[in-house]
Amino acid sequence: MPGPMTSVKVKSPSKTSRDAPARNADCETCHPTITAEWRGSLHQQSYRDPEFLRAFRREPLPFCRGCHAPEADPRRPPPAELADLGVGCVTCHQPEEELLAAPRDEPREPGPHALRRAPAFAGVDACAGCHEFPFPGRGADALMQRTIQEHAASPARARPCADCHMTLRTDPERGGAPYRAHDFRSTRDLAQLRAAVSIEARRPAPDRVELTLTTGDVGHAVPTGDLNRRLAVTVRVIDPVRARPRQHRYLGRRFEARPGPGGVLVREEVADERVFPGEPKRVRFELAPEDAELAVEWSVTHQRVESFLSADERSAVVAGELEIAAGRLDPAPSDIIQQERSTP
Numbered sequence: 001m002p003g004p005m006t007s008v009k010v011k012s013p014s015k016t017s018r019d020a021p022a023r024n025a026d027c028e029t030c031h032p033t034i035t036a037e038w039r040g041s042l043h044q045q046s047y048r049d050p051e052f053l054r055a056f057r058r059e060p061l062p063f064c065r066g067c068h069a070p071e072a073d074p075r076r077p078p079p080a081e082l083a084d085l086g087v088g089c090v091t092c093h094q095p096e097e098e099l100l101a102a103p104r105d106e107p108r109e110p111g112p113h114a115l116r117r118a119p120a121f122a123g124v125d126a127c128a129g130c131h132e133f134p135f136p137g138r139g140a141d142a143l144m145q146r147t148i149q150e151h152a153a154s155p156a157r158a159r160p161c162a163d164c165h166m167t168l169r170t171d172p173e174r175g176g177a178p179y180r181a182h183d184f185r186s187t188r189d190l191a192q193l194r195a196a197v198s199i200e201a202r203r204p205a206p207d208r209v210e211l212t213l214t215t216g217d218v219g220h221a222v223p224t225g226d227l228n229r230r231l232a233v234t235v236r237v238i239d240p241v242r243a244r245p246r247q248h249r250y251l252g253r254r255f256e257a258r259p260g261p262g263g264v265l266v267r268e269e270v271a272d273e274r275v276f277p278g279e280p281k282r283v284r285f286e287l288a289p290e291d292a293e294l295a296v297e298w299s300v301t302h303q304r305v306e307s308f309l310s311a312d313e314r315s316a317v318v319a320g321e322l323e324i325a326a327g328r329l330d331p332a333p334s335d336i337i338q339q340e341r342s343t344p
């Protein structure tokens with residue numbers, strides 16, 4: 001499962017560690033600020049997260065437990081204390097005996113425990129083993145998540161994941177010393193999500209609407225991670241007389257079910273319409289001629305899809321969504337680029 005160039009070993013899912021909760025409790029006693037952030041993070045919640053549990057009920061494979069309850073034996077349901085631990089301090093910092101930490105330029109007060117300062121732990125390797133992987137039983141050409149490759153192909157490739165996802169904060173418990181944050185809030189944080197994509201909306205002709213999506217400070221596709229994420233782009237004519245349906249476009253990865261080995265249906269990726277860093281994405285809508293004189297409203301929303309009930313993307317069950325931006329365009333043809341952001 002871990003990438004081939006991983007020089008820091010991520011814990012192998014077949015290795016079980018019943019003592020992990022006790023070791024983790026030790027870390028928690030001495031590192032209260034980081035512990036408070038980790039508690040309630042999606043890492044700590046990885047086997048309790050209701051969205052994971054709903055998906056897992058639909059596809060209850062031992063494979064899933066390997067990452068979502070990484071300290072437990074994936075072949076059977078995890079004991080409660082390992083399900084509660086999720087991705088623990090010890091999962092990332094202590095995949096083997098040694099305690100891993102990032103290298104430091106300046107000397108630091110030594111802790112009460114030995115550390116191995118590994119350059120790889122300050123890089124992509126600290127995340128790669130879990131944030132990129134193929135569908136169960138398949139190879140590198142059938143990836144369920146591929147954030148690591150997206151990052152390697154992006155203009156931010158020289159910046160480690162921690163640069164953006166573990167920002168520096170100051171620790172009141174330690175006299176305001178700077179430390180790396182551990183809450184990994186990401187797209188659940190509206191401000192961070194909004195900073196990730198900017199939208200320009202224009203009406204190049206009375207019957208046309210064009211939205212251009214450009215990524216901001218992001219190191220991979222938007223959205224990334226779970227395969228069912230997407231951006232929903234909508235346009236609706238504002239008709240004073242009767243309510244009108246929205247037109248939709250979905251920017252995500254598209255899969256089709258195809259017969260695999262032994263006739264079992266497997267998901268085959270047929271298109272990837274997400275927004276990539278350095279590649280602005282243009283989405284065009286056409287209006288009926290009689291609507292050319294009406295104003296339109298538009299929106300761009302980040303959606304976490306729980307399941308697709310049919311080939312009709314509009315019927316997807318959405319587990320959570322956040323509006324990135326919305327606005328209105330008047331009918332007059334305009335070269336004026338309107339960029340509007342909604343406020344929460």
Ligand code: HEC
Nearest residue numbers: 023026027030089090093094100101102108109110111112
């Ligand atoms: C008895 C208290 C204690 C325990 C238990 C403990 N630590 Fe520490 N740790 C410290 C102190 C004190 C330091 C040095 C000051 C600092 O950097 O926070 C430190 C330093 C560290 C550092 C290096 C910070 C740097 O300089 O880059 C890491 C990483 C770390 N601890 C992780 C852990 C993990 C993971 C565990 C559990 C396996 C753990 N610690 C258990 C007290 C403790």
Ligand code: HEC
Nearest residue numbers: 042046049052067068070087126127130161165184186187
């Ligand atoms: C042992 C496996 C593992 C490692 C190592 C790991 N993660 Fe995760 N990460 C997960 C799992 C599992 C989840 C999802 C939990 C859930 O939502 O059910 C997750 C969730 C996240 C999220 C939240 C995504 C969201 O939907 O909001 C971010 C951001 C993230 N990880 C970043 C990182 C970064 C950066 C690193 C490296 C410093 C890292 N992770 C290392 C397993 C891991």
Ligand code: HEC
Nearest residue numbers: 127131151156161164186187196217218219222223224225
């Ligand atoms: C230049 C900054 C930057 C770098 C580098 C970066 N990310 Fe992100 N990441 C973001 C932003 C901003 C978001 C929120 C927007 C989005 O969903 O893409 C995000 C979102 C995510 C999510 C949540 C996906 C979702 O839709 O909820 C995961 C998981 C993630 N990143 C993992 C990683 C990993 C792993 C790496 C390293 C390989 C990495 N990121 C590198 C900025 C960055």
Ligand code: HEC
Nearest residue numbers: 027031034035038043087088089092102122126162179180
């Ligand atoms: C998802 C993986 C992951 C988890 C879970 C995690 N850490 Fe970390 N931690 C890291 C990485 C990676 C770094 C180094 C970031 C850098 O400096 O590049 C780090 C840095 C640290 C540091 C040094 C912070 C600083 O900058 O001074 C301490 C201390 C630490 N972690 C303790 C903990 C404790 C305690 C827990 C559990 C409550 C925990 N970590 C959970 C990945 C993780």
Ligand code: HEC
Nearest residue numbers: 049051052055056059063064067130131133224225226304
């Ligand atoms: C190799 C590690 C790995 C395996 C195996 C794995 N996941 Fe995940 N999963 C992750 C990571 C990392 C994330 C976080 C990325 C994100 O949230 O976009 C995640 C996120 C998710 C999410 C999104 C949770 C949320 O809160 O948005 C769901 C749902 C999910 N996984 C279900 C599953 C199911 C079901 C399986 C088995 C079929 C599975 N995962 C197998 C690593 C894994």
